[in-house]
Amino acid sequence: MTQHIIDGKQLVSDIRGKLKEEIDALAAEGFRPGLAVVLVGEDPASAVYVRNKAKACEQVGIYSEVHRLPAETTQAELLDLVDKLNRNTSIHGILVQLPLPKHISEDAVIDAIAVEKDVDGFHPINVGNLSIGKPSLLPCTPAGVIEIIKRTGTDIAGKRAVVIGRSNIVGKPVAMLLLRENATVTVCHSRTANMKELCREADILVVAIGKAKFVTKEFVKPGAIVIDVGINRLDDGKLAGDVDFADVVDIAGPITPVPGVVGPMTITMLLQNTLQAAKTLRG
Numbered sequence: 001m002t003q004h005i006i007d008g009k010q011l012v013s014d015i016r017g018k019l020k021e022e023i024d025a026l027a028a029e030g031f032r033p034g035l036a037v038v039l040v041g042e043d044p045a046s047a048v049y050v051r052n053k054a055k056a057c058e059q060v061g062i063y064s065e066v067h068r069l070p071a072e073t074t075q076a077e078l079l080d081l082v083d084k085l086n087r088n089t090s091i092h093g094i095l096v097q098l099p100l101p102k103h104i105s106e107d108a109v110i111d112a113i114a115v116e117k118d119v120d121g122f123h124p125i126n127v128g129n130l131s132i133g134k135p136s137l138l139p140c141t142p143a144g145v146i147e148i149i150k151r152t153g154t155d156i157a158g159k160r161a162v163v164i165g166r167s168n169i170v171g172k173p174v175a176m177l178l179l180r181e182n183a184t185v186t187v188c189h190s191r192t193a194n195m196k197e198l199c200r201e202a203d204i205l206v207v208a209i210g211k212a213k214f215v216t217k218e219f220v221k222p223g224a225i226v227i228d229v230g231i232n233r234l235d236d237g238k239l240a241g242d243v244d245f246a247d248v249v250d251i252a253g254p255i256t257p258v259p260g261v262v263g264p265m266t267i268t269m270l271l272q273n274t275l276q277a278a279k280t281l282r283g
């Protein structure tokens with residue numbers, strides 16, 4: 001029983017291959033999409049993600065630059081950099097790595113990013129446009145989750161979907177996107193009663209709560225699609241998802257291991273958003 005374990009490498013290389021073709025064609029016309037990533041402070045995990053993002057850009061031919069600022073950077077200095085990037089015509093996507101140091105308001109920084117360059121899809125205008133069904137830049141992890149589900153060959157319309165987690169960056173936008181695909185959507189959280197019973201009704205279960213191995217087989221309907229958004233660092237240094245993979249793998253249908261699928265897909269959707277933003281800005 002391994003054929004239903006979703007192959008992240010295959011998925012990501014298919015999509016990145018198509019992105020590269022389109023970017024190569026633009027480059028042949030003398031136009032290259034550009035991404036700026038801003039990292040404030042020295043969080044080691046963030047440093048790894050930022051390096052992975054730069055590597056992925058290079059792979060598909062997106063120009064990228066990383067701005068590393070010290071932890072003591074003031075909010076005014078960061079807003080000043082964002083303003084410069086907003087006006088830089090060779091930059092089409094801006095990503096300010098979160099979390100930011102406590103003395104800086106994340107809301108103020110996100111609000112300052114040009115809506116057309118907000119490749120994280122975190123700006124309130126992009127969030128609002130998603131919720132009312134207008135075109136927008138979609139948040140990367142949620143967009144990746146939908147792409148993974150579609151590529152299992154599942155028709156989402158009419159299915160029961162349960163999302164565990166209601167964060168602004170994953171749970172809520174995943175629920176919104178599943179609704180847009182005509183699923184019947186339930187969102188569970190820390191105050192939900194009968195969570196196991198609700199989850200067992202799901203044809204599609206998306207887990208984003210940040211608790212290692214929280215979801216066991218009692219949460220899973222036989223054959224259900226299980227998408228694990230969690231990345232938790234265990235005491236032994238290994239990564240684990242929010243799903244107890246060994247416990248769930250035999251009962252689930254298509255299932256994502258951690259690491260290997262949702263993380264690399266998130267970065268792939270960032271590349272896709274940067275291309276989309278570049279085409280929009282180019283007109």
Ligand SMILES: Nc1nc(=O)c2c([nH]1)NC[C@@H]1CN(c3ccc(C(=O)N[C@@H](CCC(=O)O)C(=O)O)cc3)C=[N+]21
Pocket residue numbers: 048049052095096097098099120140231239258259260261262263264266267
């Ligand atoms: N403005 C902003 N946008 C983000 O999209 C954003 C952010 N801030 N802050 C941090 C989180 C986290 N994040 C990840 C992306 C890829 C992997 C990834 O590729 N993970 C690999 C494993 C990497 C490892 O070994 O640690 C995997 O799951 O296979 C993980 C985490 C994006 N984030």
Ligand SMILES: [Mg+2]
Pocket residue numbers: 164165166167170171208209210
């Ligand atoms: Mg959440």
